[in-house]
Amino acid sequence: xxxxxxxxxxxxxxxxxxxxxxxAAALAKSGSRVxxxxxxxxxxxxxxxGVDKRxxxxxxxxxxxxxxEVSAVGARVERGGYDLLPANRELAGAEIELVDLxxxxxxxxxxxxxxxxxxxxxxxxxxxxxxxLTVNALTAxxxxxxPMQCEYYALEGLSDLVAxxxxxxxxxxxxxxxxxxxxxxxxxxxxxxxxxSQQLEQHFGDKVYRTLVPRNVRLAEAPSYGVPAVLxxxxxxxxxxxxxxxxxxxxxxxxxA
Ligand SMILES: Nc1ncnc2c1ncn2[C@@H]1O[C@H](COP(=O)(O)OP(=O)(O)OP(=O)(O)O)[C@@H](O)[C@H]1O
Ligand SMILES: [Mg+2]
Numbered sequence: 001x002x003x004x005x006x007x008x009x010x011x012x013x014x015x016x017x018x019x020x021x022x023x024a025a026a027l028a029k030s031g032s033r034v035x036x037x038x039x040x041x042x043x044x045x046x047x048x049x050g051v052d053k054r055x056x057x058x059x060x061x062x063x064x065x066x067x068x069e070v071s072a073v074g075a076r077v078e079r080g081g082y083d084l085l086p087a088n089r090e091l092a093g094a095e096i097e098l099v100d101l102x103x104x105x106x107x108x109x110x111x112x113x114x115x116x117x118x119x120x121x122x123x124x125x126x127x128x129x130x131x132x133l134t135v136n137a138l139t140a141x142x143x144x145x146x147p148m149q150c151e152y153y154a155l156e157g158l159s160d161l162v163a164x165x166x167x168x169x170x171x172x173x174x175x176x177x178x179x180x181x182x183x184x185x186x187x188x189x190x191x192x193x194x195x196x197s198q199q200l201e202q203h204f205g206d207k208v209y210r211t212l213v214p215r216n217v218r219l220a221e222a223p224s225y226g227v228p229a230v231l232x233x234x235x236x237x238x239x240x241x242x243x244x245x246x247x248x249x250x251x252x253x254x255x256x257a
Contacts, residue, residue, distance in 0.1 A: 002035070002119040003253065004112065005179055006141035011157045012128035015147040015184035017044040018219050018229075020125035021080070022239070023145075024049075025228035026246035028081035032120040035074065038087035039108070039137050040127040046086040049077045050226030053088035061091045063111045064098060064136065070115045080228050083119075095132055104132060105172055109140035130164045138168040143179035147213075150183055150196035155203075179252070180209040182245065187215050211245040214238065 007020045017040070024036040038045040039060060043053035053059075062068035063085065074083045098104040112122055124137040138144065144165060148154045162178075169176045181204055187193050201208050213219075216238030222229035230239045 002033075002112075002116045002122050003143070004122040004124065004141040005143050005145050005249075006124045006126060006134075006137040007145050007147065008126045008134060008137065008161065009146055009148055009157070010128055010130045010134070010161060011148070011154075014149050015182075015213065016128070017048060017125050018223075019145070019147045019182060019184065019213070019242070019245075020045050020123050021048045021223075021228045022219070022230045022242035023246060023249070024082045024121075024123050025080040025230040026242045027121050027123075027249070029230065029243070030246055030250060032250075033118065034082035035070075035085060035112075035115065035119045035122045036077075036080075036082055037085040037108070037112075037122060037124040037137075039091070039124050039133050040087060041089050041092040042127065043086065043088045043091075044223070045125040046084065046088065047226065048223040048228065049080055049082075049084050049086075051075055051077065051084060051086050053086065056086055056088055059090060060085045060087045060108075061094050064091075064094050064107045065101075066107070070111050074115075079231055091133070098132055105135050105139050108136040109173075112140050130160065134164075135168060135172075138165065138176060139172045141173075142175060143177050145179045145182060147182045147184045148200075149185050150190075150193040150200070152192065152196070154196055155199065178204075178207055179249070180207055182209050182211070182213065184213045185215045186212045188212075209245060209248055211241055211248055213241040213245070216241075 218236035219238035222232040
């Protein structure tokens with residue numbers, strides 16, 4: 001049975017995709033079998049994995065609509081060492097098409113259940129919204145990883161997200177849990193960053209990952225080469241942070257429930 005982690009924050013540009021791609025590669029590096037699901041019509045996780053989203057004929061869209069199986073759409077990302085269920089802009093249509101279909105919230109879960117034995121981890125990169133796509137991710141996952149920037153408005157957005165998680169828990173996925181909050185693009189010289197970071201630790205305690213992802217140009221550059229930074233420049237501070245995060249997540253898995 002795989003562990004499915006949804007990477008969620010309705011706020012844009014907080015590092016969801018950077019986290020999904022690099023964590024996928026970092027977990028794969030440590031020997032885990034990983035499936036990365038791109039659930040964002042922007043297709044950034046797809047491009048960041050080195051797969052050209054414009055050339056795809058079958059994507060996660062077809063899986064959600066029941067037209068394809070995960071095993072038929074999934075592509076091997078050789079350099080990253082993981083499998084990718086890709087996305088492109090066609091996925092934007094799924095949002096509308098799914099509304100009238102039965103089991104609209106559980107379609108991703110049902111599709112992933114059929115490949116669950118083949119992976120240790122399934123990571124789901126979500127779009128910047130609390131849409132039906134995100135609800136599908138929250139329904140398919142056991143845990144939620146929340147990347148966030150330590151900014152003034154960060155905590156405000158978090159309450160909407162926590163409310164959505166609670167709603168999904170009571171209606172669709174009773175065992176859904178927050179895996180952890182991940183501080184991204186962290187700048188230790190910035191006083192506000194430090195303050196927000198401390199507030200997070202006070203409010204969420206051990207739900208805050210110990211790993212801090214620093215602002216690091218290698219993480220921003222890597223997508224243009226279609227290679228996760230963890231492989232592009234493994235020695236960089238950004239890559240090191242994601243390797244540390246993978247170790248933290250693997251250690252979480254070994255703790256007794
Ligand atoms: N730690 C970091 N240091 C420097 N740049 C970063 C870091 N993390 C992410 N970035 C850059 O910031 C931008 C936003 O990151 P990313 O695409 O991962 O966020 P996102 O939450 O997935 O965005 P969206 O909500 O649009 O999907 C990208 O250009 C990315 O390369
Ligand atoms: Mg993204």
